[in-house]
Amino acid sequence: MQILPILAALRRHKAGTILIALQIALTLAIVCNALFIVHERVERANRPTGMNESNLIAVQNRYVGAPSTYLPIIRTDIQAIRAMPGVEDAYVTNTYPLRRGGWSLTARTAPDATKGGAQTALYFGDEHTLKTLGVQLIAGRNFTASEVGSFERQESPSPPQVIVTKTLADKLFPNGDALGKVIYYRGGKPSTIIGIVAKLTVPWIDMDFMDSVTIMPLTFNDGGQSFMIRTKPGQQDAVFKSVPKVLFDVNRMRVLPEKYGIRTFETVRANAYEADRGMAILMSVVCGVLLAITAAGIVGLSSFWVGQRRKQIGVRRALGAKRSDILSYFMTENFLIALAGVVVGTMLALGLSQWMFTHFEMKRLSFTYVMVGVVALLGLGQAAVFAPALRASRVSPVEATRSV
Amino acid sequence: MFSYYLQLGMRSLRRNPVLTALMVMAIGFGVAASMTTYSVFRATSRDPIPQKSAVLYNVQIDNWGPENTEKGEPPPALSYKDATALLRAHKAERQTVTYPIGISVIPEDPSRLPVREGAYATGADFFPMFDVPFIQGQAWTLDDDERHASIAVISKTLNDKLFDGGQSVGKQINIDGHLFRISGVIQDWAPQPLFFDVPNTSGFNDGASVYVPFNRAVDLKLPNNGNNNCVADPGEGWDNYLRSECIWLSLWAELPTRAAAESYRQYIAGYGAEQQRAGRFRWAPNGRVRDVMDWLSVQNVVPPESQVSLVVSLGFLVICLVNTVGLLLAKFMRRAPEIGVRRALGASRLHIYAQFLIEAGTIGVAGGVLGLILTGLGVLGVGLVFPEPIARLATLDPMLVLLTLVVSIAASIIAAFYPTWRAAQVQPAWQLKSN
Numbered sequence: 001m002q003i004l005p006i007l008a009a010l011r012r013h014k015a016g017t018i019l020i021a022l023q024i025a026l027t028l029a030i031v032c033n034a035l036f037i038v039h040e041r042v043e044r045a046n047r048p049t050g051m052n053e054s055n056l057i058a059v060q061n062r063y064v065g066a067p068s069t070y071l072p073i074i075r076t077d078i079q080a081i082r083a084m085p086g087v088e089d090a091y092v093t094n095t096y097p098l099r100r101g102g103w104s105l106t107a108r109t110a111p112d113a114t115k116g117g118a119q120t121a122l123y124f125g126d127e128h129t130l131k132t133l134g135v136q137l138i139a140g141r142n143f144t145a146s147e148v149g150s151f152e153r154q155e156s157p158s159p160p161q162v163i164v165t166k167t168l169a170d171k172l173f174p175n176g177d178a179l180g181k182v183i184y185y186r187g188g189k190p191s192t193i194i195g196i197v198a199k200l201t202v203p204w205i206d207m208d209f210m211d212s213v214t215i216m217p218l219t220f221n222d223g224g225q226s227f228m229i230r231t232k233p234g235q236q237d238a239v240f241k242s243v244p245k246v247l248f249d250v251n252r253m254r255v256l257p258e259k260y261g262i263r264t265f266e267t268v269r270a271n272a273y274e275a276d277r278g279m280a281i282l283m284s285v286v287c288g289v290l291l292a293i294t295a296a297g298i299v300g301l302s303s304f305w306v307g308q309r310r311k312q313i314g315v316r317r318a319l320g321a322k323r324s325d326i327l328s329y330f331m332t333e334n335f336l337i338a339l340a341g342v343v344v345g346t347m348l349a350l351g352l353s354q355w356m357f358t359h360f361e362m363k364r365l366s367f368t369y370v371m372v373g374v375v376a377l378l379g380l381g382q383a384a385v386f387a388p389a390l391r392a393s394r395v396s397p398v399e400a401t402r403s404v
Numbered sequence: 405m406f407s408y409y410l411q412l413g414m415r416s417l418r419r420n421p422v423l424t425a426l427m428v429m430a431i432g433f434g435v436a437a438s439m440t441t442y443s444v445f446r447a448t449s450r451d452p453i454p455q456k457s458a459v460l461y462n463v464q465i466d467n468w469g470p471e472n473t474e475k476g477e478p479p480p481a482l483s484y485k486d487a488t489a490l491l492r493a494h495k496a497e498r499q500t501v502t503y504p505i506g507i508s509v510i511p512e513d514p515s516r517l518p519v520r521e522g523a524y525a526t527g528a529d530f531f532p533m534f535d536v537p538f539i540q541g542q543a544w545t546l547d548d549d550e551r552h553a554s555i556a557v558i559s560k561t562l563n564d565k566l567f568d569g570g571q572s573v574g575k576q577i578n579i580d581g582h583l584f585r586i587s588g589v590i591q592d593w594a595p596q597p598l599f600f601d602v603p604n605t606s607g608f609n610d611g612a613s614v615y616v617p618f619n620r621a622v623d624l625k626l627p628n629n630g631n632n633n634c635v636a637d638p639g640e641g642w643d644n645y646l647r648s649e650c651i652w653l654s655l656w657a658e659l660p661t662r663a664a665a666e667s668y669r670q671y672i673a674g675y676g677a678e679q680q681r682a683g684r685f686r687w688a689p690n691g692r693v694r695d696v697m698d699w700l701s702v703q704n705v706v707p708p709e710s711q712v713s714l715v716v717s718l719g720f721l722v723i724c725l726v727n728t729v730g731l732l733l734a735k736f737m738r739r740a741p742e743i744g745v746r747r748a749l750g751a752s753r754l755h756i757y758a759q760f761l762i763e764a765g766t767i768g769v770a771g772g773v774l775g776l777i778l779t780g781l782g783v784l785g786v787g788l789v790f791p792e793p794i795a796r797l798a799t800l801d802p803m804l805v806l807l808t809l810v811v812s813i814a815a816s817i818i819a820a821f822y823p824t825w826r827a828a829q830v831q832p833a834w835q836l837k838s839n
Contacts, residue, residue, distance in 0.1 A: 023723060023726045023730065064518040186637055275707070279709050282713055293723065
């Protein structure tokens with residue numbers, strides 16, 4: 001390939017060359033960072049919770065008034081829900097994954113330890129919890145009905161039996177022998193680990209202890225409760241529609257908030273990751289438009305060059321150059337410019353990523369993305385220049401004899 | 405001359421419709437992306453209370469110590485102990501403590517369902533301090549605070565819901581079974597960012613529809629509906645909670661002069677020192693007294709998504725500009741013979757500059773119009789990208805319209821500088837010869 005003559009010719013078009021290279025460099029910097037953000041956000045929004053999320057409904061309920069205890073009305077409610085046709089199972093809790101609000105504290109292996117231990121989220125429930133959520137018990141057993149108790153606001157929750165996630169169990173007992181061991185929650189009495197579940201995430205979406213969860217066989221005696229309902233397959237819509245009526249028929253003194261009152265778990269997930277989904281959409285649109293504009297810019301400038309050099313092309317053709325020679329000349333020229341562009345662009349991309357890393361606590365760009373971006377832009381350049389190059393190759397040798 | 409150059413420009417643009425369309429679209433898309441994300445950024449970084457933001461101060465006291473705080477930043481809220489001590493000292497012209505309470509309002513009409521409402525427990529000074537607009541009655545008084553009165557201020561929306569918008573001052577409202585007398589009705593008021601309760605709202609939400617006196621709320625043990633952070637177990641019961649180092653209260657002070665702010669800062673440092681002497685704090689006094697804008701910036705109210713998308717779309721605009729420079733260069737240089745003729749016939753370089761910058765300006769105007777349409781669509785579509793409480797703050801107001809047009813025209817003229825300079829360098833003799 002005749003690279004040297006191409007470089008020599010490019011020296012006569014410094015401005016255009018630099019502009020195309022610069023545009024490719026900037027596009028690469030933005031596109032691979034944007035695509036990386038898209039990837040990261042989509043991955044975040046699809047993180048599993050460890051539950052079977054289909055046919056699951058979450059109800060956020062607030063009792064009104066100030067009865068001396070909420071326990072009987074909670075019990076009546078949950079019995080009414082379980083009795084609904086189409087309901088497979090249900091239980092009452094303080095919070096659930098992706099709700100973005102809940103309770104966490106430290107679990108330790110000794111009652112008076114002040115250091116160590118592991119941060120854990122608390123889910124209150126009963127013997128129906130595992131089945132309703134569809135989480136997988138990998139060791140030990142479920143709660144029994146007789147183990148389920150209650151506790152008051154300002155009391156420290158610490159039942160005699162708890163079920164924990166494998167992550168929490170391994171953190172507290174790195175030897176893997178957590179089952180049957182006693183642990184202590186802050187301010188509480190000893191609790192024995194009677195079961196271990198494979199995975200269940202905390203109610204928040206940004207925590208450094210995402211999989212560290214304790215399920216306690218307790219009902220929190222409080223006016224705010226969440227009901228989790230597993231429906232039979234195909235019955236989700238029917239149950240979803242009739243839940244409010246069933247609950248209000250049992251007891252009118254309650255509020256089911258308009259927005260977050262009753263949600264299918266798909267909605268819970270969509271609400272939780274709203275901002276991430278938005279960023280992914282925005283960045284995808286930006287990438288698409290940016291690539292289109294860059295391609296259009298290359299087509300425009302290449303067409304101009306072809307127009308400018310018709311005479312030279314004609315001379316080359318008259319001196320024996322084949323059509324394919326002309327075509328490959330322009331393709332190679334573009335490739336060289338794009339190559340310079342992606343080299344600079346790689347540095348810009350890494351710089352931008354570093355800047356966003358320090359300013360917005362984002363992850364550093366993975367090198368795969370830069371590579372994908374490099375290949376994409378080189379390909380884009382070749383595709384964009386193809387039409388003008390083809391036109392150039394059709395210039396007739398007669399042009400050499402005409403004045404421009 | 406101007407109109408002649410304008411005509412020339414229009415004719416030239418019509419001659420290469422594809423190239424022209426490319427440039428217009430590049431500028432239009434670039435400007436629209438930047439303006440749309442800017443509208444969100446502007447909304448999230450604006451001053452929620454411009455007339456008073458410099459005299460309202462949030463107060464922080466470090467009751468946790470260096471072990472439990474990061475980089476010396478005191479916790480974002482106060483404990484009950486500190487908040488009430490500062491209130492009692494009354495070192496500011498006005499001051500108020502707030503915390504969010506979750507309440508249900510029970511309508512008198514038994515056929516209507518109870519409604520859940522956002523609410524704050526606060527002091528009488530809250531309303532004059534933050535310029536809360538009343539449409540009926542007025543705020544309760546400092547005396548009502550002292551008497552722990554059962555008195556409330558409600559929003560217009562709630563007044564519409566409960567009293568069909570009628571006169572409700574003096575009437576009773578049933579909050580979770582407790583009766584409160586209504587002293588006033590305010591307009592639906594929720595400055596965005598919701599500066600007085602950033603730790604619990606991240607700055608953006610609907611605000612509250614009920615306000616009740618802090619002292620009364622504490623008497624009724626109305627639980628805090630916001631974040632509650634403790635570094636040690638508070639122990640059982642409400643009284644232990646009030647005595648604990650758990651943080652859940654915001655304290656705001658109005659300090660009308662710089663001197664007042666300075667002496668308040670000294671007072672806060674003195675308070676910390678006093679607590680250290682008393683043995684409660686085992687660390688040097690570490691308090692903060694920050695005005696509204698400072699407070700919002702320290703609390704990172706502008707979501708990172710908004711900043712990242714603004715940075716990315718500004719990068720996008722730069723690329724569109726580079727693109728336009730390239731296309732303009734191609735377009736202008738293709739007309740080298742024409743420039744040669746004009747120069748030979750006596751046009752000075754300055755004339756060439758004027759002609760081509762005006763041509764670029766027309767592209768800018770066209771790009772601006774396209775950009776405006778796309779910005780309008782973008783602002784409508786912000787809801788797809790940003791969460792609802794933030795998305796609805798982004799609006800296409802006259803300022804943004806003007807800015808869009810100015811940015812497009814400025815961008816296109818900046819992009820045209822280099823190509824125009826090249827055009828003006830064309831040697832007439834050389835062009836005429838080759839023709």
